[in-house]
Every structure is written in C-alpha cells, then in structure tokens.
Amino acid sequence: MSIPNEGRFAKPVERRDFLGLAALGSFCLTSAAAILGSLKLPMPSVLPEADSRIKIGPPDRFAPGSATNFPERSLWVHRDGSGIYAISAICTHLGCVTKREKDGSFHCPCHGSKFAADGTVTGGPAPKGLEYLKVSRLPSGELVVDLQKKVPAQERLAV
Amino acid sequence: MNGFKTFLQNLRELPQTVRYSLIRHGTPSSDRARSQAVFSNFFLHIQATRVHKHTLKFATTLGLGIIAMAMFLILCISGVLLMVYYKPATDQAYDSLKDIIFVVPTGRMMRNIHRWAAHGMVLVVLLHMARVFFTGSYKGPRQFNWALGMVLLILTLALSFTGYLLPWDQLAYWAITIGANIAQSPREITDALGITEQFDPGGMQKTLLLGASSVGQEALIRFYVLHVAVLPVALLLALGVHFWRIRKDGGLARPDDVNEKLGADRREHGREIFPALQQADAKPTRTYGLMAMVRGKSPAVDRGPEHTVPAWPNLFYAEMAVAMFSTAVIVALAYFLDAPLKERANPSVPENPAKAPWYFLGLQEMVSYSAFMGGVGIPSIVVIGLGLIPYLDREERPNDVGVWFGGPEGRKVCLLSLLFSVLSCVAILAFTVKYGWLRNWIPSISQLWITAFNPGTLFVGLYAAWSLLILKRTNSTRMAALALFTCFIVSFFILTYFATFLRGPNWDFYWSQSDWPVH
Known part of the structure; x- marks a missing residue:
C-alpha cells in the first residue's frame, strides 16, 4: 500500500508547502530567540558580593616565618625570608575550607586533599596547589589582599 | 407564571443536573459501564479500561512505579504545607x-x-529502573518511555539536590558548595590546558547555578525557585507523558507465551465478556476511534482482550492498596525518625566529613578521585549509556520481555556479572585505600593523567570490557546489556555503602565510625 505524500521532499517544494514551511520556520526561529533572550536574565553581570580587596594591616604585623589566619575570608598570610604571600585556604578540588595542621601543611576535610605549607599539592584529588592571591601596598604602607586576583604560585611581595 | 414554574423545577432538579453535567452516567453497575466510566473520566482515562492479568501480578512490577508516584504526591502535599512557614x-x-x-x-x-x-522516592525510582531493565521492559515499542524514565530520574535527583540546600544548616551549605564546584569542575580540564581565561564552561555553570561566586542568598533563592516551581512542573509534565506512553505502548510488557501459560480464559460471572468476539466470524479487532484517520498502528491493535480484566475495580484496588501501603510506611518512618538538622550554616568551617545524601555518596567517592570525571564525566557516560540501551539492544529474544533477568541464560550472566563486579569493585577500592593513586606515586604528574585514569574511569573501562566479552561469548546484545547494567547497579550500591560507612573525617578510610578521631 502506498502511503500518500510519502517522499514529497524529493520533489521540488511547492508554493503551498513553501509558505507552510516558512511559517513554521519563522515560528521556531522567533520562539528560539525569545527563549534564548530570556535565558540571559539568570546570568548575573554583577556578582552581589562585598569588595574583594581587604586590608590586612602594616607589613610589620607579620613576623618573619609566621602564618596569620583571616578565618572570615579563608585566608592565610605568610611571611618568609623573601617576602609576604597570601594563600587562599579554599581547596582547589571542590571548594571546602582546608585546615592548617601544626606542621604548616593544609588538609581538606571533604575529600582528603593535602597541600604543603607553600600551597603545592601533595596528595588527594586536588588538581592544583592552593591559590596565591595578589598582595599590594597602599600609599599609607598598609597591605591589601585582593581575593579575586590570583597570582602565579610562589610570588611574594618583598618587604 | 410559567417561567416561575420552570425556574422552580430547575431549582428542584439542580442536584441531578449538576451531577449529570459533571458525570454523564449514573453509578456504573456493570463491567461495561465501569469501563465506559474509566474511558470518559479525565482522571481515570490515564488508565486503560482493561488490564492484562499478568500486569496485576505483584512479581511483574513489585508496585514500584505506583510507589514512586505515591511518594511524589506525598512530597507535593507536604512540600506545599512546608512552604507556608x-x-x-x-x-x-x-x-x-x-x-x-x-x-x-x-x-x-x-x-x-x-x-x-524524598529519600524513598529516589530509592524507589532506582529500583523501578532496575525492575524495568531486568524484565526487559525497555524493549520496543517501549524504548522512548525508558529514555523518558532517565529524564524522570535526573529530575528526581535534581529535586533532591535543590531541596538539600533549603534548611541552611552546615550539611546543606557544604553539600551544595561541593555540588556547585562539581558544576565548575570542567575547569580541571581547561586549567590543565591553560585555556580557562578564554573558555570557561565550568565557571559559567557555577555562576548560573549560584548567581554568585559562593553559596549565599542568590543561591538559596535560585534553589528555592527550582525546587518548588521549575522542577516539580517539569517532573509532572514528564510524568504525564510517561504514563500516557504506557497506554500508547500497549500496556505493561508481558511475556510472549503468557496467554498460553494462563490457559483458557475464564468467563466473568458466568457471562461471556465479549459477546461480539464470540461470533464465528469475529476477529479480535480492538481499535481506537482515531485509528481510522491517523497513520501508523498502535501496539494494542490486533491483540485480543483475552486474559484481561476490567481496570475498575481490579487495577484501581491494587493501586490504592500500594499507595496506602507507601503512605503508611512514610508516616511510620516520620513518626519514629526525625530528619536531621545540623548547626546553622557556617561558611568558614566545613563539616568534617561533609557528606552528601546517601544517593550521591557513590558520586562523592568518585569525585574524591577526580572532580571532573567523578562529578561530570562518568555520570554523563552512565546517563547517556543507560538512555541508549533500548536503541543499542534491539534484539528480539523469545521469552525475554516481561521475564525477570531474561530467562535462564540471562540469570547466569547476571550472577557472573554480580560476582565480577563485586570482586573488581572491592579490589579497586581496597587497592586505592592501601596504596593511594597516581598523585601519591608521582607528585608532579599532570592532572590530565589523573582525570583520564583514576579508579572511577577504571570501573567504567572494566565494566565496558566485561560487557563486550559477554557480547562476544553470547552473541547477544541483551546479555551484554544485562552484564553492564548488573555491574552498574552493583558498583552503585557498593560505592554508596563504602562512602556512607567506611569514609570518615578528611575522607579517610575507617572500618567503623567508632574509630573516627575526636576533634
């Protein structure tokens, strides 16, 4: 039994079909544009967050060889022979806050990632070392850490 | 005066006329009338008017689909009530x-x-999937309903996940922090390739989900909207199609020889059920009204009504019994067990260990090998793989559809796969706990190696190889599918058990919770 209209697209498109297809096409196109346009709304252009830059005090607040914690910002500020550096305690695996152990290393409670005192990854699933954050000096001499600005690992601010 | 009289009469007959406008028939007193009632009632017509006896057997479905539906209804009602406060x-x-x-x-x-x-629904939906798979009920013409089932599974899990944040306790906060960072985990790849600056799908996903760079007010309202509006509506829509397809696909799957096994059809109440069919020249020609106008053929056509019984009351009683049983179990659980609520969310101190709800713990174990593979890669492979099963296994075996574990040969394959997957899963877990993984042996190794080759991908590779081996041995795609699915379900439960009971603080291995360090 032959099915009517089967294989009609093999033939040249007739005027009636063309107009129908054009109507359908423009309907689909406008709908898609409307939906895609609406989807722009949930993508925030400005993140509703506090200033990412925080003042941490003058350099002499940090004794050489010390590590100072800013628990509210999950931040550790270290000072060694060559300068000051700030490490984010947020695990690079899935965002838990790592805990600094007595030997200076960082352990993540969520999936067992381990980092050395200088942030390099030593074990667990973390794909990379802890983030180094930008430390800069204000004209007043006070230090500022920018939590959004990452700098290459091991970079230090000479003091 | 005549008009006044008419009005009075209309008033007197108000109850009857309203009733008639609502329901076009009286209380149905015969099977035929009841079938007509099922057919013409909006709420009942999602059911067929007659169901096969095999469908009503407990062992056919274990009632799982209806239990899942009952759980969903309970969740809707209790959820709306909770929204009040x-x-x-x-x-x-x-x-x-x-x-x-x-x-x-x-x-x-x-x-x-x-x-x-909520926990019950996830469990039952998983079991329902296993039931449909092991009875071969995904086979044509029911392929699409299986794929739709995968959509429903994902929506169920998404509902659980979004609901998890709402209590705003420590567990909620950290489970969602981990979940949102899993959404961001494509960065594991883009970072390793050094292209995150230009192309960052992971970061985009996380920002879209949280509306911010960390879990906060924006995330809470987004999850709330998803949980109470978007996802339930989507699930209800998919559920409607899922039910509708059951009817359009010819009811529940049943074995080819089921009618022969059931023997001669019994007469109901001593009467012939289908007088029209008893005439000498009558053929079973059940059809739908629209059939004359639309092309294609419904799977129900040409199937006789032998061994079917009226849905009202047989099916309805069974469904009501299952729904009552499910409600009773949930109410009893709710009476004796309190849902946990931890301390208020504290963004600077994570829970230790921070564990997701049980059905995500298998995933959590896998993200502890690689965030991207365990959280995005392998789940995608599993979901796409499961969804494609009916399209890749189109084999028509005798006595397969509607038969548990695909008959004797299938049972053997399932048992072998059970053995294989238990042994391999336990062995790999034990090895990982004892010796660690690549990073412990070569600290400077590139993340791409670990992403591509970790215990999680090892599971996937091993099970795929096992399934191919079965395919080669049996020359049957159904047997290969049985092998693969058995491995999947076994490893899902082993990983879930492992992460629930044997992982402690810092995700370290402990034989028992009493060995956890006090901190």
Whole structure:
C-alpha cells in the first residue's frame, strides 16, 4: 500500500508547502530567540558580593616565618625570608575550607586533599596547589589582599 | 407564571443536573459501564479500561512505579504545607526550620514526612529502573518511555539536590558548595590546558547555578525557585507523558507465551465478556476511534482482550492498596525518625566529613578521585549509556520481555556479572585505600593523567570490557546489556555503602565510625 505524500521532499517544494514551511520556520526561529533572550536574565553581570580587596594591616604585623589566619575570608598570610604571600585556604578540588595542621601543611576535610605549607599539592584529588592571591601596598604602607586576583604560585611581595 | 414554574423545577432538579453535567452516567453497575466510566473520566482515562492479568501480578512490577508516584504526591502535599512557614532567606531560613520543628503544629511530622518520602522516592525510582531493565521492559515499542524514565530520574535527583540546600544548616551549605564546584569542575580540564581565561564552561555553570561566586542568598533563592516551581512542573509534565506512553505502548510488557501459560480464559460471572468476539466470524479487532484517520498502528491493535480484566475495580484496588501501603510506611518512618538538622550554616568551617545524601555518596567517592570525571564525566557516560540501551539492544529474544533477568541464560550472566563486579569493585577500592593513586606515586604528574585514569574511569573501562566479552561469548546484545547494567547497579550500591560507612573525617578510610578521631 502506498502511503500518500510519502517522499514529497524529493520533489521540488511547492508554493503551498513553501509558505507552510516558512511559517513554521519563522515560528521556531522567533520562539528560539525569545527563549534564548530570556535565558540571559539568570546570568548575573554583577556578582552581589562585598569588595574583594581587604586590608590586612602594616607589613610589620607579620613576623618573619609566621602564618596569620583571616578565618572570615579563608585566608592565610605568610611571611618568609623573601617576602609576604597570601594563600587562599579554599581547596582547589571542590571548594571546602582546608585546615592548617601544626606542621604548616593544609588538609581538606571533604575529600582528603593535602597541600604543603607553600600551597603545592601533595596528595588527594586536588588538581592544583592552593591559590596565591595578589598582595599590594597602599600609599599609607598598609597591605591589601585582593581575593579575586590570583597570582602565579610562589610570588611574594618583598618587604 | 410559567417561567416561575420552570425556574422552580430547575431549582428542584439542580442536584441531578449538576451531577449529570459533571458525570454523564449514573453509578456504573456493570463491567461495561465501569469501563465506559474509566474511558470518559479525565482522571481515570490515564488508565486503560482493561488490564492484562499478568500486569496485576505483584512479581511483574513489585508496585514500584505506583510507589514512586505515591511518594511524589506525598512530597507535593507536604512540600506545599512546608512552604507556608519556610522563608528562603539566609538570615531566616534556619530559624523558620526551627519554627517548623518546634512551634508549628505537626510541623516536625510534616518535615519528617517530606524528608523520608524524598529519600524513598529516589530509592524507589532506582529500583523501578532496575525492575524495568531486568524484565526487559525497555524493549520496543517501549524504548522512548525508558529514555523518558532517565529524564524522570535526573529530575528526581535534581529535586533532591535543590531541596538539600533549603534548611541552611552546615550539611546543606557544604553539600551544595561541593555540588556547585562539581558544576565548575570542567575547569580541571581547561586549567590543565591553560585555556580557562578564554573558555570557561565550568565557571559559567557555577555562576548560573549560584548567581554568585559562593553559596549565599542568590543561591538559596535560585534553589528555592527550582525546587518548588521549575522542577516539580517539569517532573509532572514528564510524568504525564510517561504514563500516557504506557497506554500508547500497549500496556505493561508481558511475556510472549503468557496467554498460553494462563490457559483458557475464564468467563466473568458466568457471562461471556465479549459477546461480539464470540461470533464465528469475529476477529479480535480492538481499535481506537482515531485509528481510522491517523497513520501508523498502535501496539494494542490486533491483540485480543483475552486474559484481561476490567481496570475498575481490579487495577484501581491494587493501586490504592500500594499507595496506602507507601503512605503508611512514610508516616511510620516520620513518626519514629526525625530528619536531621545540623548547626546553622557556617561558611568558614566545613563539616568534617561533609557528606552528601546517601544517593550521591557513590558520586562523592568518585569525585574524591577526580572532580571532573567523578562529578561530570562518568555520570554523563552512565546517563547517556543507560538512555541508549533500548536503541543499542534491539534484539528480539523469545521469552525475554516481561521475564525477570531474561530467562535462564540471562540469570547466569547476571550472577557472573554480580560476582565480577563485586570482586573488581572491592579490589579497586581496597587497592586505592592501601596504596593511594597516581598523585601519591608521582607528585608532579599532570592532572590530565589523573582525570583520564583514576579508579572511577577504571570501573567504567572494566565494566565496558566485561560487557563486550559477554557480547562476544553470547552473541547477544541483551546479555551484554544485562552484564553492564548488573555491574552498574552493583558498583552503585557498593560505592554508596563504602562512602556512607567506611569514609570518615578528611575522607579517610575507617572500618567503623567508632574509630573516627575526636576533634
């Protein structure tokens, strides 16, 4: 039994079909544009967050060889022979806050990632070392850490 | 005066006329009338008017689909009630939970019901999937309904995940932080390739989900909207199609020889059920009204009504019994067990260990090998693989559809696969716990190696190889599918058990919770 209209697209498109297809096409196109346009709304252009830059005090607040914690910002500020550096305690695996152990290393409670005192990854699933954050000096001499600005690992601010 | 009389008469007959406008027939007193009632009632017509006896057997379905449906209804009702008091704001959510538990009349009970029904729904949906798979019910013409089932599974899990944040306790906060970072984990790849600056799908996903760079007010309101509006509506829509397809696909799957096995059809109440069919020249020609106009053929056509019974009352009683049983179990659970509520969310101190709900713990074990593979890669492979099963296994075996584990040969394959997957899963887990993984041996190794080659991908590779081996041995795609699915379900439960009971603080291995260090 032959099915009517089967294989009609093999033939040249007739005027009636063309107009129908054009109507359908423009309907689909406008709908898609409307939906895609609406989807722009949930993508925030400005993140509703506090200033990412925080003042941490003058350099002499940090004794050489010390590590100072800013628990509210999950931040550790270290000072060694060559300068000051700030490490984010947020695990690079899935965002838990790592805990600094007595030997200076960082352990993540969520999936067992381990980092050395200088942030390099030593074990667990973390794909990379802890983030180094930008430390800069204000004209007043006070230090500022920018939590959004990452700098290459091991970079230090000479003091 | 005539008009007044007519009005009075209309008033007198109001109950009857309203009733007739609502239901076009009286209380149906015969099977035929009841079938007509099922057919013409909006709420009942989702059911067929007659069901096969095999469908009604407990062993055919274990009632799992109806239990899942009952759980969903319980969740809708208890959820709407909880919405009356719940406030989706970071500074009020936790307090409103405390109010619901300690002040609101029946609030604690309602929250318990909502929580246990949610866990129950996930469990039952998984079991329902296993039932459909092992009875071969995904085979044509039911392929699409299986794929739709995968959509429903994902929606169920998404509902659980979004609901998890709402109490705004420590567990909620950290589970969602981990979940949102899993959404960001494509960065594991883009970072390793050094292209995150230009192309960052992971970061985009996380920002879209949270509306911010960390879990906060924006995330809470987004999850709330998804949980109470977007996802339930989507699930209801998919559920409607899922049910509708059951009818359009010819009812529940049943074995080819089921009618022969059931023997001669019994007469109902001593009468012939289908007088029209008993005439000498009559053929079973059940059809639908529209069939004359639309092309194609319904799977139900040309199948006789032998061994079917009226849906009202046979199927309806069974469904009501299952729904009552499910409700009773949930109410009993809610009465005896309180849903946990931890301390208020604290963004600077994570829970240790921070564990997701049980059905995500298998995933959590896998993200502890690689965030991207365990959280995005392998779940995608599994979901796409499961969804494609009916399209890749189109084999028509005798006595397969509607038969548990595909008959004797299939049972053997399932048992072998059970053995294989238990042994390999336990062996790989034990090895990983004892010796660690690549990073412990070569600290400077590139992340791409670990992403591509970790215990999680090893599971996938091993099971795929096993399934191919079965395919080669048996020359049957159904046997290969049985092998693969058995491995999947076994490893899912082993990983879930492992992560639930044997992982402790810092995700370290402990034989028992009593060995956890005090901190």
